[in-house]
Amino acid sequence: MSHNTFGHLFRLTTWGESHGPAIGCVIDGCPPGIALTEADIQIHLNKRRPGQSRYTTQRAELDNVKIMSGVFENDNGEQVTTGTPLALLIENLDQRSKDYGDIKNKFRPGHADYTYFSKYGIRDYRGGGRSSARETAMRVAAGAVARKVLLGVSIRGALVQIGPHKVDRENWSWSEVENNPFFSPDVKSVSLWADYLDQVRKAGSSVGAVIEVVAEGVPPGWGAPVYSKLDQELAAGLMSINAVKGVEIGDGFGVASLIGEESTDEIRNLNGRPHFTTNRAGGILGGISTGEPILARFVVKPTSSILTSRGTIDSCGKETNIFTKGRHDPCVGIRAVPVGEAMVALVLADHMLRHRGQVGC
């Protein structure tokens, strides 16, 4: 993990800006012999693609991914990974000629405009440049490859809160997640959220959201003390997603008000294998997986691209105001669901290989 690279043995390096010619990534360290086509990746990209409902940005991007290297036909004529770097590329189609006048000279509050400029003395102001969430398309693409490495592991995400409205966990249904534009597991939340977001959108405003990702099928033993803990790297991966302000594992902040008798998951035998009767720990103890489902949650702030004028300064330091014209996302958290899944997949694939390296299969 360093600047624009994530992971140790399964390593993702991304590049590209929101309005440059393309975005892309290099995945290094992928095991060889894994069947992989562009369609395998596209299916996940399509879940994140903008413009799919009125609740997400209307930017028209097909996000068609191309595999530029790292695959070849095996003896059966199947396209498989070769063990050398996978390079993926998505062209930016919707670089509409646009008046960036305001953004060019003013720092949008809540965005990275001021901090990038403070750091580098220059910034690519077109659509946020490198700080745009467009970068997360490559995370989703790489996550699709990571999933292929993680045989027997299922990774699923769901939106569990929009604004003040949480799902009712009694209603949780994974199959429902695929049926609504919010990735909600609670069918009853759908019309409520739809109405709420319509209001938010009409007000030119935005709201935050909470996403939960669950990984099932991870065997006990993945992860590593003490600075490569599985929960540590999940926290890093999820917190690195644009607009994320918090991460929880298992019961998360809820453990503060528990007593030890409540928070300690007991171990029993189930069908001859160790089994935890509860999973408040979220599948991780001492930074290493327990074999129970891994539970991670993260919060995404409301986008700062809103139609209300907000105070800011310009690049000369003069006070001014700004508001964001044009398309915007009332709840960017929705599209963060496949991104969160991807980051969990990347962390797990990396740890699977690292575990195998140190300890053997």
Added chain:
Amino acid sequence: MSHNTFGHLFRLTTWGESHGPAIGCVIDGCPPGIALTEADIQIHLNKRRPGQSRYTTQRAELDNVKIMSGVFENDNGEQVTTGTPLALLIENLDQRSKDYGDIKNKFRPGHADYTYFSKYGIRDYRGGGRSSARETAMRVAAGAVARKVLLGVSIRGALVQIGPHKVDRENWSWSEVENNPFFSPDVKSVSLWADYLDQVRKAGSSVGAVIEVVAEGVPPGWGAPVYSKLDQELAAGLMSINAVKGVEIGDGFGVASLIGEESTDEIRNLNGRPHFTTNRAGGILGGISTGEPILARFVVKPTSSILTSRGTIDSCGKETNIFTKGRHDPCVGIRAVPVGEAMVALVLADHMLRHRGQVGC
């Protein structure tokens, strides 16, 4: 960040087990010429040292640190860093000869016993071995060195919640933090927490806690997109602390129920310098510091070492029960305060050097 190493340019590698002869660390990449004595480090270790009140473990460790390498006299006869590896060492004094019978053959639920054994096929069961929070002494020691690197930056932590009892932020006083055994910033919380913890201790139980760390004086521009974000690495650093289950930056999970107009900090001028009128972002936008105070919060679960018997299995897989005899900590979160400060210091020192490397002073 890899296994037992934290950081990139300012790198901490720790070693040692709870009941081995010693614990230690190597700090690599420290700038040369920084005045550093054992006393500079000891002052921070003493804040974390066990046995200082009846609310923390009674293990009797002096935690006297020795600097084994990396310092030398400069021309003024002052001991300074040389730019080569600093090695620090603390001998384990309180390795009381003890009957580990129960722990030896049973996995303590809620601890890392089962996961270490699953991963490695062997574990050092004496006091948790490598998974013991004793390792955090070296974090505090290294954090003391990181503070020396961070001229002009102040890093302070406080306990803001024990069990269900939160501090009243209206009463916040940094000077009060030094005055009570809980690192509480709210004088009114002290007797309440004392009574509550006495109850918990008498019940042989334990509770969780929330810690907040604030770093002031960080200039705008530290941090790096997109996989070395400042908030990402703070999350990694804090989540790597034993028993931590969640991390927040700024308003954290609270942003879920905000609207964009509320969550977007406006920028104004104050005394000719950019200033954010609010700091819901916690001093970080796009992974890069804004110049405002950096606010991080993390939650520590109740220790699983309690006097109540809990179900578990033994190393043969047979169901059994266990409870933890002897000394224990009713609220391990208290001693996590200096550890959290140290992790923030380590992340900031690393990013200060990385920023200087890429961008110049």
Added chain:
Amino acid sequence: MSHNTFGHLFRLTTWGESHGPAIGCVIDGCPPGIALTEADIQIHLNKRRPGQSRYTTQRAELDNVKIMSGVFENDNGEQVTTGTPLALLIENLDQRSKDYGDIKNKFRPGHADYTYFSKYGIRDYRGGGRSSARETAMRVAAGAVARKVLLGVSIRGALVQIGPHKVDRENWSWSEVENNPFFSPDVKSVSLWADYLDQVRKAGSSVGAVIEVVAEGVPPGWGAPVYSKLDQELAAGLMSINAVKGVEIGDGFGVASLIGEESTDEIRNLNGRPHFTTNRAGGILGGISTGEPILARFVVKPTSSILTSRGTIDSCGKETNIFTKGRHDPCVGIRAVPVGEAMVALVLADHMLRHRGQVGC
């Protein structure tokens, strides 16, 4: 340095195969504000480009580089680096439809065919796939960027030996290097080498070569003990070039037969600055630059693509013979000159930033 990534703060990641759609790279950690156009890079690529004389391969590649990300206009309308990842891309034009029959099923001896297959269980046999020296184009491109970072440092390479024929160092002229197709600094070697290589080429054979790279203007103090030594990383960078079998710094293997009085460079004052009267150490002591020119030398083996049949096995393990049809390079060492320069530039740029990070400007 890890799989397909080179460097620490100035990091190069390359991807692509000889006969895929393109090759490319990502340069991460480049300082912002450096003027950079495609032409700045192209000028160096053109020195390496195949097909420029009858002494190098006739593969027709224009090697036109595109900058895909990481640059933007500054206030003066000049295109400069932004501090975010530079992505470079070169399309492969000359992917002539070809009968790979022989190469497909047989391991070319002296090439990486057998070892890639042993490692990965699959290989991209088209032109060597990832093991092709085509990858070195991206090194040269990245080296061009590194040179821009290294203000005041000059990095020049020359061919000093082809087969048994060494240059006469008495005749050394850097300006001559630009005048002949061999990058020879000795005008008298040119016709001799031309005749010799014509013979080699007609015989369908190949020969080895030795390249020397000199970096001037490096201040004292770059490099780092003890596992990031400047000479260590130069050795790594040069040995990573295809077909390289040895690396020397300064007097190299010649120091074996010297005595201490001969090999120890004395230090004097010259114009008020420290100066070494000789430079047998090649500008590096204890892994850190002395301020004298840095001298590195490396040897490239004769290409194994020759017209003489050689014994090998096929992918079923059966003994057979093979020889390489079509275009080939009688002395691949010639085109290694700009590649060697590039690797030296990459190592120095990385160490410049690392030094600045730890010690300050």
Added chain:
Amino acid sequence: MSHNTFGHLFRLTTWGESHGPAIGCVIDGCPPGIALTEADIQIHLNKRRPGQSRYTTQRAELDNVKIMSGVFENDNGEQVTTGTPLALLIENLDQRSKDYGDIKNKFRPGHADYTYFSKYGIRDYRGGGRSSARETAMRVAAGAVARKVLLGVSIRGALVQIGPHKVDRENWSWSEVENNPFFSPDVKSVSLWADYLDQVRKAGSSVGAVIEVVAEGVPPGWGAPVYSKLDQELAAGLMSINAVKGVEIGDGFGVASLIGEESTDEIRNLNGRPHFTTNRAGGILGGISTGEPILARFVVKPTSSILTSRGTIDSCGKETNIFTKGRHDPCVGIRAVPVGEAMVALVLADHMLRHRGQVGC
């Protein structure tokens, strides 16, 4: 590989100065369950220990190693690695109170005094501080652990040249290496070298040497393109040893004057397995092992600690002269033999684990 850390999955971090209280190292990533005692390490340290013959320095160090962490008893009562960091420590006994007056204010030419001071603005002048070859004791110790990881791999080194005197390869006998104080494989060289070194020693001078290391039993497939090549990392590891100025793999610089027909090792079948009829490549093609013995060679310069006065400057920049009083090594190359073996072992152990991580067992 970064500053004072070597390796990726099997990682060595060393610390300590020549005349500090101790030197030590941390080995991170070692597989668990490997039987390891201090005696296993000591046997290799004893080969490097100073003062064993009149041809090496008379510094009296026992170099008794202590294992401080990372081992524990398994169920059979055998001490094995636990998978957590191994910390090793050797106390410095012979820190004789000494007048460092001359060294304190003058830069010893040929040593790292001037470059360390240039870099850091301070240096520990006692015996070279961190730049002392004393650090290599920890490499040998870590190499002993690496050997334990490398089941079935034999790593042996020999001195093949002292000054101008090379061994006769016709006489090569590995068993002879153990019989003489020079690690010479050629019994006939022994008296010749003894006489020659006596002369050198009496003259207060020093000579260079060449060491060869051979690793047998490495399966095909270890190593990785393109910036983690096996030969690249061997070059890095060997060049990082004090006073090394060149590294060769296989035929090394000799390949310059070969033609392709000579340098290309043919592949045949031997007992149903692929076999190279020659091994000019030194067991590595395309950065990946071929299954043949890995051959590496490196050259060590004469130590600059000689009794002849040499010109230098003092810390004020004034010209002066210096010569080294007291004990010294006429041929430091001799003690570099076990160090070279250790570096080869470290590289191979790291690549074994990395290969297993990416590709599986």
